[in-house]
Amino acid sequence: MKPVDEKLAKSFGLNAEEYAKVLEIMGRVPSFTELGIFSVMWSEHCSYKSSRVWLKELPTKAPWVIHGPGENAGVIDIGEGMAAIFKMESHNHPSFIEPYQGAATGVGGILRDVFTMGARPIANLNALRFGDPKLPVTKRVVDGVVRGIGGYGNCVGVPTVGGEVNFHPAYNGNPLVNAMTVGIAAQDKIFLSAAAGIGNPVVYVGSKTGRDGIHGATMASTEFDASSEEKRPTVQVGDPFTEKLLIEACLELMQTDAIVAIQDMGAAGLTSSSVEMAGKGGVGIELNLDDVPQRETGMSAYEMMLSESQERMLLVLKPERAEMARGIIEKWDLDYAIIGHITDTGRIVVMHKGVVEADIPLAPLSDAAPLYRRPWVETPKPAPLGPVSSDMSLEAALLKLLACPDLCSRRWIFDQYDSTVGGQTVKRPAESDAAIVRLEGTSRALAITTDCTPRYCVADPEQGGAQAVAEAWRNITATGAKPLAVTDNMNFGNPEKPEIMGQFAGAIKGMAAACTALDFPVVSGNVSLYNETEGKGILPTPAIGAVGVLEDAALARGIALAQGQDLVLVGATYGELGCSLYLREVCGLEAGAPPLIDLAAERANGDFVREQIEAGNVAACHDLADGGLLIAVAEMALAGNTGADLTQADTSPAFCFGEDQARYILAVDEAEPLLAAAFAAGIPAQKIGHTTIDECLTLPGGVAISLSILREANEGFFPAWFA
């Protein structure tokens, strides 16, 4: 074994200053295992050392927030004594190295964060960003990630109901896989991680520990280079069958009063779960690794403490309930082992084969964790977009946009995900702006979405951060649900570069403003930094996952048009083409400023739309986002297999494809009453057309395209790519 010194510390990801702090805390040279524990706990992934000072700027409170950031997942009140528990988390680095397992274990990890709090998971979503589709590696990554998400989610029996996919060359060497899980629990049955009760047994439940994923958290805290392939052994292997057993076993055990505290073993495995549980409870913990269920022989204390083997949980139990708990866990064919107990020492002590392998004071391990206010420079404001011109007809531009990888149908992807298991999926993928899942046994439903527009974020991080939150709020609103709270998954490049930190700071500022204006607090989240390969960063991607509630699931609105409807555009159109997909796909230009975010208008327009839906006045509703108005109407027409006539609408590309925010298209029986209500409320609204019996979309100016041609364009990309 190598001697413990500054050089070894560096190879573990600790810099000289951080190693000096370790020496100061320990008052001696740490053991190999101790150094391992410090290095993972102080990794960017576990300590948020570059981001903590900024995350504090986000609003996290509201009357309906039960637990904000700091627990395994956020918890909100959704009425009738129920709570929604949810979080989104990245598994970016592993998903590039080993796409199938990287994505699969990403799903597994986020599920555990949610059911560890007592919730039955009812929905999974995924926000995915991939590189240039022209590259063979992108195809390999997309295929592996989609199979991995399906392979895991389908087997555990949690419906995958939504998500988003973008492509951009900035993700060529660094795709993003952000997985979100939403679960449901009774408000009086929520389980937390703070350990308590001196002498209480510490119990290990789940799969056996192997040598997989050692130092995964550290890997996730560095950039990639040509040797990243060699990091394959740091990627864990998922076992969704065991996860399913773990869900059922934990939920069954949670029906009893046996559990004092519970936490999953995620990043940094046994180390982070034991340190965090004891640390939060203000107690000490002693572990005897001889008793840890092991998959391999001859594992060292260091390996066991840093292993990221999947499907494991750590519990503190009431001693008199330990045997009953064993019965439940073993009924589900899972390992159960008492591996230690809670102490009053305020230290973590790790024993192995009669030797003290680690003995660290817990308070300084967390309190003295590095905290950096890294230098940052504000992102320069983009130059405004000059006049834009293209020879392409509206018809050709629409077909081109509908077919492009960022706007084409995602059917090929979601057809590989079980979206109906559980029997509560009211709106399946692509049927509505947010997925709708009913709460079993009630008339209520949750509306769930993930959103971010990275091309806006790179042009103007502040506007982009605000837009991501606003779009999530809008997507929930468009279904008729009341938006409640968000989880954020901050994906950025190397925080040691001032311009990257500037992107982070800008995004936070915009998100905070939008969350405040929309009463949409952040209740959980995850930060993924060092998303760079060969020194090139990804587009800043603050992915937002959001949850809203519908009191009456039957009122949930989809996007499908039907016969005999008028189409009304709600919200003002200024013709914003900066950073638009029209500009990129049709004019070949990535330039200009993203569309203006007017949070007051966002709020007012959204509240108006929701009131109209609640009043039963709206048959279908779709927000306007990527690609603008014509894309939205085309999607609504295709979803309902119903034609629409927009002949009288403005024919300018700015009107047809501009990405102005805070807008919706409403399909209503009759436009007049809605327009009158909008006028009375001071909300901009105009009739733009009506549905038709012929199966055509008639564009502004009068050119008609048959729905079958639109569908062929929209559905073509993925099947052709993977043919």
Add this chain to the structure above:
Amino acid sequence: MRAGILLFPGINRERDMVLAVRQSFGAEPRIVWHKETDLSGLDLVIIPGGFSFGDYLRCGAMAAQSPVMRAVRDHAARGGYVLGVCNGFQILTETGLLPGALLRNAGLRFLSMDTMLQVERNDTAFTARYGKGEVFRAPMAHGDGNYTADETTLDRLEGEGLVAFRYHDENRNGSARAIAGVYSPNLRVLGLMPHPEDLVDPLMGGTDGKPLFDSLAAA
């Protein structure tokens, strides 16, 4: 009609099945853990979908060896009703209660979408509330739904009227003769890949699957 729903480790559509049975039968089904061996009092045994034992050896192969399956064989031999859906169908073929086998989907990808099923006969306990030749919608969600059997068996199934349902719109998983479900010779054991239990509520998109449960409730 008293129904029981078998629970193997890894089964994940038992909640959907409970909802469908509760709605049509007006009574709670009994949940039967795979280590139980007493099925007395049950008229109908349902094996729901999922990934029993992770589908790690071969879909349904491990579950077929579970203690409860001996009791299911006896139940079937006594003329009891058995319904196996998705993984349940796979378990029934692995147990030998139904002929044939379910291979990987022809395209080697998991398939999750609605499919249209044609009712081959409506004089059974499972299909009395459908019309003969009626086409109904059912979600499917499986990686291994490609029904296969040797030609002699397929001919026999067709000749004896033991094909229950066929894929009517598109045979996506590559099943032999587009077979989506088959009966035992006494028409009391049915296995099918799609999930009628996930379409029994208008709020979830329709009630096309409900007649199957209504039929059983009235049988």
